[in-house]
Amino acid sequence: MGKKKMMATGIVATKRKGSFGAYIRRYWQLYLLLLLPVVYFVVFKYVPMEYIQIAFKKYKLGITVWEMPLAKNDGFEWFIKAFKNPKFWLSVRNTVVLNLLDLTFGFPAPIIFAIILNELRFSRLKKVTQTIAYMPHFLSWVIIYSVSLALFADNDGMINQVLGTKIPFFSDPTHWIVSYIAIGVWQNFGWGSIIYLAAIAGINPELYEAAMVDGAGRLQRIWHVTLPGIRSTIVVLLIMNLGNILGSGFDRPFAFQNNLVLDVAEVLSTYVYKAGIKSLQLELTTAVGLFQSVICLFFLLGSNWLSRKLGERGIF
Amino acid sequence: MRRFLAMLLAALMVISLAACNPVNPTDKPTDKATDKATDAPTEAQTEDDAEGSYINGMYYFKETREITVEVFDRNVDNGTPANDNKFTDWIKAGVLRDHNIKVEFVAVPRWTETDEINNLLAAGDAPDICYTYSYPTILQYASQDGVIDLAELVEDKEMFPNLWSWLKESNIYWDKSVTDGSLYALEGRRANSNRIVTFIRQDWLDALKLDVPTTKAEFEACLVAFRDNAATLLGENADKMVPYSVSYDVGWRAGTLIESFIDPDITDKEFYINGFDDRKYTENGTKEAIRLLNKWYNMGLLWDDFALYGPGDTTEDDMMKAGYVGALTHNWDYVFRNGEDSINYQLTINVGENAKFVPCDPFEDANGTHQKFVDSGAGDRKAFLPYTNEEPIASLLYLDWISTASNILYLQTGEEGVNHIKGDDGSYKIISALGTEWAQNSGQNIDLTMTCNGLNLGDANITALSTAYSYPNNDPALVAAADAIAKTDTIPAKNVKVATIESENGMGEVLKTARDEGFDKSVVCAVADFDKTWDQYMASYLAQGGQDIIDERTVAWEAVYSGDSLQ
Incomplete structure (x- = not known):
């Protein structure tokens, strides 16, 4: 693993020979800088892994997780309970469908936006547009939902009032999915474009000049210079997104769901909240969370493997 | 079992003391507690x-x-x-x-x-x-x-x-x-075991020359009249009219309507085995109540957007205060709560002196009475x-x-002259001390009187008199009328003593979600789809754990009681 990583990330390692101590002495400032994130990951990501075993135990208050007795069915009671529950599979389906839709519409949006911004010549307009597009990212989903209700509610919403219609934006499952995805894209495309703008800024301007000399038009320059220039960034982000195909944020679906659309709106994170956390069934919560993580890991590794097969670098 | 628990607690104590506190050798509260218990x-x-x-x-x-x-x-x-x-x-x-x-x-x-x-x-x-x-x-x-x-x-x-x-x-x-x-x-x-009462706008009834409804048919006629006369009653806000307001929590907000459809002769056993859900979702009769609501919804008598607003949202309250709502079913004192911010007081400010919700009892049961399943002194x-x-x-x-x-008396009534004024009849008239250091953060300080919820001043007559006076800025006569309706034809809850129902463990939230989903979907579906929709969501509720609870409750009942009745 370590060796592979070195090969993938740089050539320094293969050229220089020397002990670990020598590196520490030479680059101690960099290692010091690294220390803080490492401590963060150990304390907040690795130490808590001890509690994964709750998924296989009968939870008891007041004793350590090591002392808790094993759950029924050799510890698999909670997995069986979850897998037997129709609501669980419904949540899995909804999570995957909503995430795929988010990926289909939400993933290209920031790329397109970044390219459009990049083509703008008038830099003040560019900056203003950029800032306005970022803003929704800083609103909480609860606020976005209340604003959306004022705009889109079937009866009292502004849009329906003005048009004199009763489009069920939030109360009909199909309409709800469209609203949910569209608002999600709107909230995120500005923020998501930052990383692509940075990648575009890193493209050597000589390439554009050479293309112009060769008579390439604007669209051709985008197609043959800009897009290939940010291809590796796109692939890395795509892999990370695919790795999260079964994961989901909590606030967005929770804020947007209502009883009329629960059939399509209940996702794993909200199911876990209701069945596990609110009912103090921490075992069920942990079991579902573990299941989610394992599936996500497979997706992550799978897409990484695929991208390397296709000649891209992947993320590890 | 108890000895085991005592030992466990003692062990826990030692562990937790060792883990986080400096041990004080003279202080062994758990041992003392268990000794005391066994010696008592x-x-x-x-x-x-x-x-x-x-x-x-x-x-x-x-x-x-x-x-x-x-x-x-x-x-x-x-x-x-x-x-x-x-x-x-x-x-x-x-x-x-x-x-x-x-x-x-x-x-x-x-x-x-x-x-x-x-x-x-x-x-x-x-x-x-x-x-x-x-x-x-x-x-x-x-x-x-x-x-x-x-x-x-x-x-x-x-x-x-x-x-x-x-x-x-x-x-x-x-x-x-x-x-x-x-x-x-x-x-x-x-x-006070009062639960749910229906309120209707007296000024609208007066304007349309209608009487306060006493049956479902009369109630429906009132709602239809409100809808058809929206322009007269609300003028330019006619499109904001909601004849009968129900929230996402249909089971509570149509509680007395649901209860009126339950067979008055229902056996203790049947009531109990379906009793896990506190909104009576699986009780016999609930389906017919929701069928009626579904009909009203499709007639345009309910609030179209009711399911979009979750718990704690004040949109519906604001509509009531603004005067757009014709009738509602809720906690027996809902429109009187919170003094200056109470719905009825706000109506007089926003709409006019005569605007007010009055309590009514429109949902008759099979016997022609108005049965209400209320809680007992416990539960x-x-x-x-x-x-x-x-x-x-x-x-x-x-x-x-x-x-x-x-x-209890002091906490509920507070300081004389600050929190209450004593009447000549011995009653306590509560005045709001909000904004001062003597504010009661909950009505009658019920959050502090942990073992007493609701007004209790020791003497039943004085309590009854004072109840009507315990809602600042509201007409005591209306409060007394709502109190009387809430106490009409009540059936108090009984205490069924059976083994613990294991399948209920941790199911509350999941089944509550499934039930609310079933209620809401069944209210808004097309009339022709009602049976299909109701049955589909009921099946889902039962599959998610509802059936296990009913089965286990049946077995538990039969293990203790021989007949269908508690006596």
């Missing part, structure tokens, strides 16, 4: 012991004990800090004076109290005395060894005289298990002691103190 029946009742002595009939500790007590934080506008105000100071001083117990209050947000207590329990930081509304939740904690068994501790009637005289055997033994005798919570007394708030409690005796003494009649 044999010891001479009024004899002093090593820990303390009786002074004026009240047990007084030699060394000061310290406990923490939960109090709801309702985040009241113009209120005071929930855990630090004039009334909590008064309690602290009193308990220290009478029992030598030092009390600290811990504020817990009212609307997320269960989540909060879950977290506090898991973290080992729960207050020494907690309270909540759901016994299945407490049983869930107990199954995780999170609650102290009170069965023996509470038996010392000499030490806890006020607890026994106020809660009585009925409440104290309400939750005692028939299988192992365990008792994990003490049922507070519900001083409301329950106090329990979490596993981290090191002072169970002191905690029970606190509950005893807070159950003392004179203390």
Whole structure:
């Protein structure tokens, strides 16, 4: 693993020979800088892994997780309970469908936006547009939902009032999915474009000049210079997104769901909240969370493997 | 079992002390508590012991004990800090004076109290005395060894005289298990068992020359008249008209309508085995009630967007205050609550002097009466002691103190001239002290009188008189009328004593979600699709665990009772 990583990330390692101590002495400032994130990951990501075993135990208050007795069915009671529950599979389906839709519409949006911004010549307009597009990212989903209700509610919403219609934006499952995805894209495309703008800024301007000399038009320059220039960034982000195909944020679906659309709106994170956390069934919560993580890991590794097969670098 | 629990608690104590606290060798509260419990029946009742002595009939500790007590934080506008105000100071001083117990209050947000207590329990930081509304939740904690068994501790009637005289055997033994005798919570007394009443706009009825409805048919006729005369009643706001307002929580907000469809001769057994859901989702008759609502929805009599607004949202209240709503069904005192911010008072400001909601009783049952299934004196708030409690005796003494009649009276009525004015008839007229240091953060300080929910002033007549006066800025006659309707044709809940239903563990939230989904979908579907929709979501509810509960309840009932009736 370590060796592979070195090969993938740089050539320094293969050229220089020397002990670990020598590196520490030479680059101690960099290692010091690294220390803080490492401590963060150990304390907040690795130490808590001890509690994964709750998924296989009968939870008891007041004793350590090591002392808790094993759950029924050799510890698999909670997995069986979850897998037997129709609501669980419904949540899995909804999570995957909503995430795929988010990926289909939400993933290209920031790329397109970044390219459009990049083509703008008038830099003040560019900056203003950029800032306005970022803003929704800083609103909480609860606020976005209340604003959306004022705009889109079937009866009292502004849009329906003005048009004199009763489009069920939030109360009909199909309409709800469209609203949910569209608002999600709107909230995120500005923020998501930052990383692509940075990648575009890193493209050597000589390439554009050479293309112009060769008579390439604007669209051709985008197609043959800009897009290939940010291809590796796109692939890395795509892999990370695919790795999260079964994961989901909590606030967005929770804020947007209502009883009329629960059939399509209940996702794993909200199911876990209701069945596990609110009912103090921490075992069920942990079991579902573990299941989610394992599936996500497979997706992550799978897409990484695929991208390397296709000649891209992947993320590890 | 008890010995095991005692040992477990002792072991827990040692572990937790060793883990986080400097060990104080003179202080072994858990041992003392268990000793006390086992010795209590044999010891001479009024004899002093090593820990303390009786002074004026009240047990007084030699060394000061310290406990923490939960109090709801309702985040009241113009209120005071929930855990630090004039009334909590008064309690602290009193308990220290009478029992030598030092009390600290811990504020817990009212609307997320269960989540909060879950977290506090898991973290080992729960207050020494907690309270909540759901016994299945407490049983869930107990199954995780999170609650102290009170069965023996509470038996010392000499030490806890006020607890026994106020809660009585009925409440104290309400939750005692028939299988192992365990008792994990003490049922507070519900001083007022009123539940749900329907309100209708008197000024609209007057404008359309209609009488207050007394049957479903008349009620429907009123709603239709409201809808058809929206332009007359609301002018340019006609399109905002909602003849009958129901929220996402259909089971509560059409509660008396649902109850009117239940067979008046329903057996105790049938009522019990379907009784897990407190909105009567699986009871026989509920489907027909929702069919009627579905018809009204499709006639344009309900609020189109009702399902889009979740708990805590004030959109619907604002519509009522603005005068767009014709009728509603809710808590019996809903339109009178919160003084200047109450719905009825706001109506007079926003619409006019004559605008008001009046209580009515329009949903007749099969017998022509207006049956309402109400709670008994128990089944409301329950106090329990979490596993981290090191002072169970002191905690029970606190509950005893807070159950003392004179203390309840003072907390509920407050200071004369500040919180109330005494009438010539002996009644108390409550005045709002919000904005001052004497503000009551909950109506009649019910969050502080942990074992008493609702007004109780000791004397039944004075309580009844005072109830009508306990809603500032509202007409006492209307409050009295709503109170009377809430008490008409009531059927109090009965206490079914069967084994613990294991399949109920942890299912509350999942089934509540499934039930609300089923209710809401069935209200808004097309009339032709009603049966299909209802059956589909009912099947889903049963598959998610509802059926297991019904089956287990049936078996548990049949193991204890021979017939279909409790008698």
